[in-house]
Amino acid sequence: MAAVSRDPYEVLGVPRDADEAQIKKAFRRLARELHPDVNAHDPEAEGKFKEAAEAYEILSHPERRETYDRFGHEGLRRGGMGPNFEGFGSISDLFDAFFGGSGGRGAPGGPVRGDDALVGVEITLRESAAGTTSELRFEAVDSCERCAGGGAEPGTQLRSCDRCGGAGMLQTVAQSPFGQVVRNRLCDACGGTGAIPDQPCTGCDGRGRLVGVRRLEVSIPEGIADGQRIRLAGRGHAGERGGSPGDLFVQVQVQPDPHLVRDGDDLVTVVDVAAPLAALGATLQVPALDGDQELEIPAGTQPGEVLTIRGLGMPELRRPSRRGDLRVLVNVIVPRRLTDAQRELAQQLVDSMTEDNLGEPEGLTTRLRRLLGGRR
Numbered sequence: 207m208a209a210v211s212r213d214p215y216e217v218l219g220v221p222r223d224a225d226e227a228q229i230k231k232a233f234r235r236l237a238r239e240l241h242p243d244v245n246a247h248d249p250e251a252e253g254k255f256k257e258a259a260e261a262y263e264i265l266s267h268p269e270r271r272e273t274y275d276r277f278g279h280e281g282l283r284r285g286g287m288g289p290n291f292e293g294f295g296s297i298s299d300l301f302d303a304f305f306g307g308s309g310g311r312g313a314p315g316g317p318v319r320g321d322d323a324l325v326g327v328e329i330t331l332r333e334s335a336a337g338t339t340s341e342l343r344f345e346a347v348d349s350c351e352r353c354a355g356g357g358a359e360p361g362t363q364l365r366s367c368d369r370c371g372g373a374g375m376l377q378t379v380a381q382s383p384f385g386q387v388v389r390n391r392l393c394d395a396c397g398g399t400g401a402i403p404d405q406p407c408t409g410c411d412g413r414g415r416l417v418g419v420r421r422l423e424v425s426i427p428e429g430i431a432d433g434q435r436i437r438l439a440g441r442g443h444a445g446e447r448g449g450s451p452g453d454l455f456v457q458v459q460v461q462p463d464p465h466l467v468r469d470g471d472d473l474v475t476v477v478d479v480a481a482p483l484a485a486l487g488a489t490l491q492v493p494a495l496d497g498d499q500e501l502e503i504p505a506g507t508q509p510g511e512v513l514t515i516r517g518l519g520m521p522e523l524r525r526p527s528r529r530g531d532l533r534v535l536v537n538v539i540v541p542r543r544l545t546d547a548q549r550e551l552a553q554q555l556v557d558s559m560t561e562d563n564l565g566e567p568e569g570l571t572t573r574l575r576r577l578l579g580g581r582r
Contacts, residue, residue, distance in 0.1 A: 214261030214274065222275075226266065233262040317449035320347065323442040324455045329426060331463040335495050335520050337428035342456065346420050347443040350410035355444070357414040358403035365404055367396035374400035399447055415444055424456050429523040431468065432460035465493035471530030472519045476537050479503055484538045492534050494518050501534055509538040 215222050218232040240255040264270045264282065273281045325344045349355035358364050366372035370393035378389050392398035406412025424436060435455045442452030460468075467474045477492050487505030491498040494515070501513060512533050519530025544552060 212257070212261075214264045217257055217261035218265065220265075224265075229262065229265045233258060233266075318446040319449045320443040320445040320452035322452040322455060324457060326457045326459055327424070327426070328459045328461060330461050331466060331468065332495055333426070334430055334432075334458075334460050335428065337526075338426050340424055340426055342420075342422045342424055344420055344422075345417055346454075347415050348418050348420075349444045350407060350414055350416050352409035353407035353414060355414040355448075356403070357399075357407055357410065357412040359405040359407050362403060362405040364401040367393060367400055367402050369393055369395035370400065372400040374398040397446070415446070422454075426456075426458060427523060428526040429471070429521040430458050430460075431523070432458065434458055434523075466495070468520060469533075471522055472533055473530065474533045474535065476535045477501070477503075478537050478539050479507065481538055481540050484508070484536070492532075494532055495520075499532070503536065507536050507538070509536065511536045 215224070218229060218236060220228055220232045224232070236258045237255060240251050240258060264274050270282060323344065323346055325342050327340045327342060329338060329340065350357075353360065356364065367374070370376055374393055374396060375390045375398065376393050378391065393400075396402050403412055407414070410416050422438075422441065424438065426436065430436075435457050438454040438456065440451050441454035444451050465475055473495070475493050477490055479488070479490065483490075484503065484507045485505065487507070488503045490501055490503055492501045492515075493499075495518065499515060499518065501515065503513070507513075512535050515532040515534065517529050518532035522528045522530075541548070
């Protein structure tokens, strides 16, 4: 790993005259904040922890600290004093080296919870509004039924693992900047169980688990939106050594509708209205979830106006009795390719118009708001 590029005093948050106790206290506090179990959501947590560890290595060593104070990182590199963590394979190993133990990950060789599973399901907008039931088919890890997850062929016995002596763990010694560090790891022969079968199960080759195809019906609630997930506890991959199964997450994908677009709990659609009809007013059919609905277009409706039909939107996810609205964007169409008779009528209309027909003039702000955002 590359050497610390930031000031180690800045990394640990200590003053330049900090004593050994202050430096050690600051590092321990920072390292526990960056523990991988606490920051599983942060992909940068491991890099931040290693940066803090390298900063501590520099400032906790009197000779390295003096060299850094005088010459900076370049002085450390030229003097061969740069941090070195090549003896550690992971963030857990680093944490163990500084704090001991298993880094808070539970008892080695004990039950291991199964992994979570993620499955996608595709539904229509109308199914999203009404709720539906979907049948899932996906691959998942299950305990082997033949050996009940033990790994031994039925009728045969398990015996103590020769490699780890039944402990389930192997010890190795690694050199660190702070001396020798004893590391424990799961035995690769028995997988941490401490026992191996005399005769491996023929159904799972002694692994105790198999990948199979599952079928499951899932209820999709009313109002669910595109990209949201449904969590089914305990329906994920099987655990190891008696561990509980993981969870199943169903990610919902709502297909685009050709006429309706969802905006929160509202639905938005567009209706084309010929300019003469917009001027005179009309009753038109507009698309909605439950089929076309009648909408009154008031006389004098302007381009870009938004008319609202209350309660015809999407149901709220947690309160399906409450629904959003249907917002209709009016797209006024100016006729093209007029016949001579139509052109003559249009000219008569133009000649007869006065300022009273145009109404009160709009300010720039009002006009832009209407054209860009619409009105309810």
